[in-house]
Amino acid sequence: MGMDVPGRKTSGGALRRAALLVTFALSSAVAAVATIVPANNAELLLAKAAVLEPVTIRVEEAVLPSPLSYVREDRMQRGDTFQRLLARLAIGETDLRQLLRLRELRLLRPGTIVAAEVRAGAEHEGELLWLSFLGGRDTTVRIERVGGRLVASEQRTQIVTRTELKSALVRSSLFAAAEAAGVPDAVAIQLADVFASDIDFHRELRQGDRFSVLYEMHSVDGRPLRAGRVLAAEFTNQGRTHRALGYAGNYYAADGKNMRKALLRSPLELSRVSSGFGMRMHPLHKAWRAHQGVDYAAPSGTRVRAVGDGIVEFAGRQGGYGNLVIVRHDSRHSTWYAHLKAFGRGIRSQARVAQGDTLGFVGQTGWATGAHLHYEFRVAGAARNPLSVPLPAGTPVARQDMPAFRAHAQALTAQLDLLANRQVAALE
Numbered sequence: 173m174g175m176d177v178p179g180r181k182t183s184g185g186a187l188r189r190a191a192l193l194v195t196f197a198l199s200s201a202v203a204a205v206a207t208i209v210p211a212n213n214a215e216l217l218l219a220k221a222a223v224l225e226p227v228t229i230r231v232e233e234a235v236l237p238s239p240l241s242y243v244r245e246d247r248m249q250r251g252d253t254f255q256r257l258l259a260r261l262a263i264g265e266t267d268l269r270q271l272l273r274l275r276e277l278r279l280l281r282p283g284t285i286v287a288a289e290v291r292a293g294a295e296h297e298g299e300l301l302w303l304s305f306l307g308g309r310d311t312t313v314r315i316e317r318v319g320g321r322l323v324a325s326e327q328r329t330q331i332v333t334r335t336e337l338k339s340a341l342v343r344s345s346l347f348a349a350a351e352a353a354g355v356p357d358a359v360a361i362q363l364a365d366v367f368a369s370d371i372d373f374h375r376e377l378r379q380g381d382r383f384s385v386l387y388e389m390h391s392v393d394g395r396p397l398r399a400g401r402v403l404a405a406e407f408t409n410q411g412r413t414h415r416a417l418g419y420a421g422n423y424y425a426a427d428g429k430n431m432r433k434a435l436l437r438s439p440l441e442l443s444r445v446s447s448g449f450g451m452r453m454h455p456l457h458k459a460w461r462a463h464q465g466v467d468y469a470a471p472s473g474t475r476v477r478a479v480g481d482g483i484v485e486f487a488g489r490q491g492g493y494g495n496l497v498i499v500r501h502d503s504r505h506s507t508w509y510a511h512l513k514a515f516g517r518g519i520r521s522q523a524r525v526a527q528g529d530t531l532g533f534v535g536q537t538g539w540a541t542g543a544h545l546h547y548e549f550r551v552a553g554a555a556r557n558p559l560s561v562p563l564p565a566g567t568p569v570a571r572q573d574m575p576a577f578r579a580h581a582q583a584l585t586a587q588l589d590l591l592a593n594r595q596v597a598a599l600e
């Protein structure tokens with residue numbers, strides 16, 4: 173980001189001046205251009221220096237008055253170092269060394285945007301005036317020049333929370349739809365989680381599905397910081413509309429029924445890598461009937477979660493199943509997870525697991541030609557198609573809380589209705 177301006181000291185010699193020429197020739201091109209001059213090629217340097225002579229810095233300054241300082245912004249990348257980031261902000265050597273000694277710098281995380289004002293021109297080139305970024309725990313870290321020293325302070329950030337109402341049409345995947353509608357990934361993941369007991373997003377999502385979502389968006393200085401909670405959402409999957417209203421930390425249908433059932437539809441959570449249509453059947457088992465389970469194609473190492481609370485009945489190797497975990501949920505329901513590459517922490521026979529706990533990771537142990545999860549859902553010992561089995565429901569809104577819930581739900585419903593009506597109007 174940010175335009176870079178080459179240094180104005182002439183003491184750098186031929187290399188420095190050659191770099192200036194190249195940069196000016198491209199009219200404020202990025203500084204990286206300067207590196208095309210090989211430092212170890214003396215002959216080339218001389219040639220460049222010779223060409224350079226008629227072009228002086230004064231000419232450039234006469235055309236464009238040189239500003240005294242620049243404000244630049246850059247993002248801390250994954251795998252970035254503080255040194256590299258600070259150098260991209262054009263902070264000079266002296267201040268860079270001082271900055272690296274400040275412990276506040278350790279609050280910088282990948283993805284964080286850092287803004288800095290750095291002086292330009294003559295003897296002040298590269299001198300830092302101030303630098304600021306959002307630290308953890310919603311604070312702003314500000315480093316300022318006070319006399320000759322750089323002083324750091326940490327202040328609480330003014331975070332503004334708004335609600336956003338957006339809707340999207342699914343064409344290829346949930347994430348692509350969310351992206352097209354300007355809905356953050358974090359909201360798409362929450363959405364998949366809210367409807368995790370009603371929709372298997374790996375296998376049931378279809379082109380033409382649509383959703384509307386009301387969620388919180390936190391911002392600082394008018395710049396989006398991160399998404400907050402999903403307040404309410406509507407999802408139309410294969411013509412069936414599900415509505416979820418957030419209330420007291422849970423999601424309920426308009427009638428107060430809990431959206432979260434005792435079992436989740438899918439043992440794999442939705443992520444960018446595992447999302448999309450066409451969870452193909454494993455070539456070894458073409459029909460569900462033939463092999464009594466469902467196969468989820470997923471990259472090796474993908475987390476496999478318990479679809480419901482229960483007790484591990486078996487965790488170990490078993491013939492064609494390879495590494496297998498069997499979870500018993502109650503006297504009638506049990507689930508089987510096969511071909512695992514490895515087991516989750518603490519997953520052994522008789523271990524208690526909660527819904528969403530990691531049982532293991534997708535692999536291809538046993539009778540499997542590629543990495544996939546073989547999943548079985550058994551009712552009273554007989555394998556059943558998990559998509560067609562009615563699931564036991566979670567706890568609904570308590571009777572005494574219903575009046576409060578209804579009032580709250582009405583406001584949320586009104587907003588979703590507003591968007592639904594607008595959508596219909598747009599389609600007509």
Ligand SMILES: [Zn+2]
Nearest residue numbers: 457465467546
């Ligand atoms: Zn299978």
